[in-house]
Amino acid sequence: MSDTSVVVESELRPARSPLMRVLLSRDAIFIGVLLVFLVVASLVLPRFASPVTVGYLLLGAVPVLLLALPMTLIIVTGEIDLSVASLVGMTAGLIGTMTLGGAPFPVAVLVGLAAAVLGGVLNGVLIAFLGLPSLAVTIGTLALYRGLALVFIGDNSVSSSNFPAEATGFINAKLGATGIPLVIIPVVFVVIAFAVVLHFTPFGRGIFALGYSKEAARFVGIRIAATKFGLYVTSGLVAGLVGVYWVLYYSARSDSATGLELTVIAAVLLGGISIFGGKGTIPGAIAGVLLIASVNYALRLQRVPDVVLIIITGSLLILSVVAPSVFAAIRQRLHVRRMQRSLPGTGPV
Numbered sequence: 146m147s148d149t150s151v152v153v154e155s156e157l158r159p160a161r162s163p164l165m166r167v168l169l170s171r172d173a174i175f176i177g178v179l180l181v182f183l184v185v186a187s188l189v190l191p192r193f194a195s196p197v198t199v200g201y202l203l204l205g206a207v208p209v210l211l212l213a214l215p216m217t218l219i220i221v222t223g224e225i226d227l228s229v230a231s232l233v234g235m236t237a238g239l240i241g242t243m244t245l246g247g248a249p250f251p252v253a254v255l256v257g258l259a260a261a262v263l264g265g266v267l268n269g270v271l272i273a274f275l276g277l278p279s280l281a282v283t284i285g286t287l288a289l290y291r292g293l294a295l296v297f298i299g300d301n302s303v304s305s306s307n308f309p310a311e312a313t314g315f316i317n318a319k320l321g322a323t324g325i326p327l328v329i330i331p332v333v334f335v336v337i338a339f340a341v342v343l344h345f346t347p348f349g350r351g352i353f354a355l356g357y358s359k360e361a362a363r364f365v366g367i368r369i370a371a372t373k374f375g376l377y378v379t380s381g382l383v384a385g386l387v388g389v390y391w392v393l394y395y396s397a398r399s400d401s402a403t404g405l406e407l408t409v410i411a412a413v414l415l416g417g418i419s420i421f422g423g424k425g426t427i428p429g430a431i432a433g434v435l436l437i438a439s440v441n442y443a444l445r446l447q448r449v450p451d452v453v454l455i456i457i458t459g460s461l462l463i464l465s466v467v468a469p470s471v472f473a474a475i476r477q478r479l480h481v482r483r484m485q486r487s488l489p490g491t492g493p494v
Contacts, residue, residue, distance in 0.1 A: 171417045172429045179436045186443045193443060196324025204316070204326050204394060206438035208233070208387045208402065210431065211332065212409045213416075214339040215380035217430040219279075220413060221343070222355045222373060223422025227283040228268060229384045230405035231290035234398075236261045236388025238294035241303035241397025250309050258385040264290055265381020266374075273373035287406070295399040303397040316393045328390075340427040348372070356422030404455070411458050412437045414465035437461065 187194035212229050219226050236257040243253035264286065271282045305313050318327040343349040351367040363369055391401050416433025418425030441454050 172426055172432065175415075175417060175429060175432045175436075179432050179439070182436065182439060186439065190443055190446055192446055196319075196322060198442070198446070199324035200319055200326055202438060202442045203329055205442065206434060207326075207328065207332055207390060207394075208405060209408050209412055209438065210434045211335065211383055211387050211390075212380075212405070213413050213430045213434050214336065214427065215376060215383050216409050216413050217416075217418055217425055217427060218339070218343060218352055219376050219380060220410075220418050220420065221352050221422055221425045222376065223359075224272065224279040224373065224376075225283065225410070225420075226268065226279065226377065226380050227406050227410075228264065228286040228290055229380060229409060230402040231287045231294070232261050232264045232381055232384035233388045233391055233402035233405065234294040234400065235264065235290040235297070236385045237391045237397045237401040238298035238399055240389065240392050241301065241307075242298045244307055244397075245301065245303060250312065254389055257388055258382065261381045261385025261388060262378060263381070265378040265384070268381065269374035269377035272377060273370040291399075291403075294401070298397060298399050300399070301397075303392065305393055305396055308393055313393050316390065336427065336431060343427055352376075353423060356419075356424070358423075407455075407462065408437060408458055411462035411465065415461055420466055433465075 192198055212233075216226060216229065239260055240250075240253045240257040243256060244250060248256075268279075268282060268286055271277045271286075272279045316326070316328055319325060320327055320329075343352060351362065351372060354362040354365065354367055355369060355372060359369060387402070391397070395401065412433040413425075413430050414420055414433070415436065416425070416429035416431070418430060437458065440457065444454060444457070
């Protein structure tokens with residue numbers, strides 16, 4: 146038998162069934178971790194499993210959940226958007242100041258959404274068409290949009306009670322005695338739409354191809370600039386919608402959603418989306434969002450200070466970036482050792 150045959154035979158392994166591949170995938174493992182945490186927290190914390198807690202937890206997770214959807218697509222392409230939280234604040238500030246000025250709420254919402262979309266357009270033009278690095282551009286627009294929020298609303302604070310009762314009532318309405326907010330229903334449809342686009346359409350396959358290799362994507366005819374531009378405009382639109390949600394559930398202030406981009410990026414990366422692009426799923430991102438939201442809420446129930454929550458979020462962000470590289474290096478090392486053992490006259494290094 147030739148050496149090549151020995152190597153080939155030694156590398157053969159029993160094929161895994163489709164069910165096993167799903168159960169051993171990173172998404173399934175991460176969802177399992179989320180479920181284990183929820184069960185343990187429900188058993189250890191008396192108030193964690195109550196309908197009231199479920200309602201507050203989900204309502205608090207909605208902004209991060211929505212922002213994580215376009216962020217997932219953008220990071221899969223190998224780019225990033227650090228300006229999303231500032232766009233939320235700018236939208237909230239604009240809606241708040243127009244409402245104080247006597248403008249009808251629907252008009253204020255439309256103007257706020259238009260401003261957020263224009264913010265996404267600016268990001269898209271600078272990154273997609275001018276070829277500037279997304280990290281530098283969105284750091285700059287992060288400051289720009291936060292400054293505009295301060296210009297729009299100043300030191301004023303507009304509470305949710307100043308907005309139409311029908312709108313705030315919808316945000317706070319629950320599905321019977323379950324504690325699940327009614328607003329989760331449209332959010333679920335948005336999640337499904339993003340999942341279908343990323344995983345079941347040619348556009349989504351182009352996003353993955355762009356993240357793997359821009360040169361290869363260009364070679365197969367993917368319109369790189371148009372794809373990136375569309376993603377940043379979509380990110381701006383979603384940030385605008387979150388801004389509307391923010392004023393109805395929280396309030397309108399110049400510092401609304403400050404620091405939220407850190408939580409969004411941490412959740413996305415924790416859910417298995419590669420910071421280097423080309424890898425990730427919507428279910429993984431959702432699991433990351435829910436895990437961070439659950440951990441933060443459980444700690445708040447224990448009256449842990451907010452500064453500790455920020456430290457934990459930052460630590461999870463570092464872990465989500467470092468861990469995949471460490472695991473990949475370990476797998477590569479084990480593979481090399483198996484190959485070396487299979488060759489005659491060689492042993493492990």
